[in-house]
Amino acid sequence: MSITSFIIKKAVPFPDPESFERFLFIGPHPDDIEIGAGATAAKLAATGKKVSFLVCLDGRFGLENAPAGTTPDRLAQIRKYECLKGASVLGVSDVHFLELSDGGLYEFKDLYSGIAKVIGQTQPDIIFAPDPLAASECHADHLNVGEAARRAAFFAPFKEIMQAEGAAPAPVEAIAFYMTAKPNRYVDTRGFTEKQRSALLCHKSQFPENSEAFKSFDTYIKIRSIDFGLRKLCGKAEGFRVLGKTHMHCLPEAGL
8 A cells, every 4th residue: 555545544544334325226238236235225114224126138138047938028027027036036126227238239329328417316325336446347238337326426416417427416525335345344234144145136037046156156245245244344244346536636645
């Protein structure tokens, strides 16, 4: 850690994601919020916070584990239903959909504009989204949604810029990236990991119970929660790369 980044960390600490009141979790596909931050969303909802979900893409091409003969159009309908069911398990009823096609078959400007409009509708204090800077991430949808989310998070308080997208301004104070290799804040999720697991099981078209796909993600999420729990000195946790308004602009050391 450089002297500059050390001073920034001490003088301008990264925000505690649990300290806010209104949350918008943005997922590329119908199951990504559950995988990346499901236990945190469940905890926030259970403590009376205002939690909203936005799912950007319809997941129509995730046919690998879908029932034989399922068409992309039919799968998109199934995945929307599974998403609503999974969100309900986590205690979240305010769920928004952009219904853009997955597989990168959309214009980035439509993705960005759609995210901006939902930010204006939900008025979050903090946004959760996949980390667009994760070095190993190769899925264009995850990278695009993370990139659009971070741009929208920064511009959210600017009335004229948001109005150009047909959106209302919103008092966004921070962004928290999930599916990140560089977490700087951790949320104690003891008592909520089973809800996360149950929510993931709602996505049966992607994770049939006892399938190898479900077993792999289930094992990964368990190991990750223990690892992050050790870092926070608690039993289980989820980790996020959190940036406040001060860190979002002209402070590259905040990303170290």
